Amino acid sequence: MGNKRSDLVVEINILNNEFYWYIALGGSIGAAESYINDYWRTPDLTKVIQLFALNQSVMDSMETGLASFTSPIKKAFHWLNKNTHKGSKSNIVAHYDLGNDFFKLFLDPTMMYSSGIFYQPDDTMEQASTNKLERICTRLKLRPEDQVIEIGTGWGGFAMYAAKHYGCHVTTTTISEEQYAYAQQQIDNAGLSNKITLLKQDYRELTGQYDKLVSIEMIEAVGHQYFDTFFSKCSALLKDDGEMLIQAITISDQRFNSAKKDVDFIKRYVFPGSCIPSINAISHSLTKSSDLRMTNMDDFGMHYARTLNEWHKSFKNNIQAVKAQGFSDEFIRMWAYYFSYCEGGFKEQVISVSQLHLVKPMARVPMSLVALET
Template identity: 50%
Template sequence: MMSVSTLTETSGTAPVALPATPGRVSRAQLTSKPRRTLSLSLQHPGRQIVMRVLEQIGDGSLTIVENGTRIQARNRDSLSSAQERDAFTAEIRVLSPEFYERLFTAGTMGAAEAYMDGLWDSPDLTRVLRILLRNEMALRGIRSPLQALVGLAARFFHGLNRNTRHGSRRNIHQHYDLGNDFFETFLDPTMMYSSGLFESPGDSLEQASVNKLERICQELRLSSADHVVEIGTGWGGFAIHAARNYGCRVTTTTISEEQHRYARRRIQSAGLSDRIEVLQKDYRDLTGSYDKLVSIEMVEAVGERFLPTYFRQCANLLKPGGAMLLQAITMPEQRSRQYSRSVDFIRKHIFPGGYLPSLTQMQTAATSTSRLRLLNVTDFGLHYAETLRRWREQFHQNADTIRAYGFDQTFLRKWHYYFCYCEAAFEERATSVVHALWGQTDCALGTLSRA
């Protein structure tokens, strides 16, 4: 019988059994022994420091479970009795003392990698991560001399993921070329891998994706007279929606081989090949002149260094009077500097070469390289938290299918952590997502507003 660990979600999703050994699932792994449970020796040198720091938590409450023993970790002195009763709570189940070593030596990255390796678990991982985000200042007390070296090494290797033309293809391949079948397991039928827009409480994920596409098309006032260029095809969702519903022509580009093949097939099946052209080109190599430009959550793959290049190219592709709309995941201004100097779980394990710009960074890049004017900004970060919840539920429901594709326990736990990590960040406003509309100087669209 396969050894398993169980993830139970408080949202009502059924527990997901994950194979316990990293690597491709083989016959030998099907008979592998379970991971050794928490040893009786819990006095790792880092444990006392970790526990002492966790006791400084002032917003929320963590319960640490070790061998059935429950330890409450929070700063009781900072709470009134009413606050203590209503505290935002979560539970960490320590499955190996190595968890403390990872957290002590590598901080939050160590916690993420320890989770991937099955050293700890939680019935509600998103809630744990939300509490950690709320108490960032207290958690900085978990320091060891090794953390500086670990951070330095992470920054060095992240620096190798620069988004040159070759580097961008390599980085995109590592994430988006995992297989179209894999992404179909958790995306809705539109195949939009970006935040939806939930306009009504009963909206399905698919409807939220359609709402988002409609919002983009309407804000750009698309018409059959428009020729639109899209940077970042994805699986063809926007191009199909715009051409089918607005009659415009769309030229769209991706550097992912898997996405290029999939999008062309979808467009042909939809009977829209005469209105949509799918290129496999780097955005820097695009030529032509277009009425409108759309880029949906692609700017995050540009990288900090290449933001000016990206906005200069966007401006060069637009006709006089043209407009562009970006859907972009953004970093708040007050977090941006620290983020630029560090490497987080997402950039190391999910999106190599990724970078979340602040709105100010994008506006600076646009105005320093072009005559683009910022016309409108709409923030809808909490909608991304709901989108991620829906993806996570679908991911777990299709866990058996994902395993059948050859993905192992470490991969499934990594992606579970990814969904929860991002959901927590959007819930706590540590990141957000915006629709930002820019226009050439003589563009008649939009008025400046922020929602």
């Protein structure tokens, strides 16, 4: 495709001529859909995605011609999935309420569905998740007297880690019924119900004032129309000397404006209503809608590539269990494409992931540097 990366020699086997129509009419989404339909196969799907990423101009051209006629339909579909109060609930259900037993098949025992941090080559996925949680707690210098608010509970991993290891009180919220039920059971089983308040509320409905705020890869589900609303609420929830740690998947500033309008495979099939922010988009929103300022940013995109590879391996090792839960071959191929699509994007730095430390005006951050080991 015009790039000289010799390590990216890929093999694609076309099994059905419908593949060509899918590409012509659907562009990059057509490539994904034809894979889901088993119209083509490859020994290394991630490398195919990397090749796509390295030839972005070619991929962009795939969205022209006949594919341009279907683009308005895809954009209309995405617009209908806006993250209003009602829309957010529907979009969360579309992904996270597939069932806790499904996610257990590829997540590590912490049930953290976000990038880990691998300090050592032989770190397990569970260790990488724990490294990430410890880094967040260390960055915020959590203390037993701290009142912490978390936006986006997940399955309760951060709340339980912070409460157990740092003694602080954590109030955490989710709008997923499945995650709420699982997290509540885990909290009760761990004897942490006196340290953790679990809510089932939209972040826009939260009240109170807290010392620290944590949000791990939740902003991607907010939607770009609501970035200002999100950061305004975060600011309002923090005391005048409060601090916040957000972990966010990011896209380059140069591609953000086009990406927020376009509908790719992820928006269409995996995370309806989502939008990956850029660092500049976050900074602009912070300035416009809050009194928060950024004091530190750690970027560790290659750790997410490793995380996705670990998830994908676990998923493949449990294919029979996935099928036993009633999921189809098309569903399995869609998830394989999802894992590889994201891993390839991180490997070629089309997307990355960062931890951002944000503080309120009266916060006084010590003059110390905490290096991110790689």
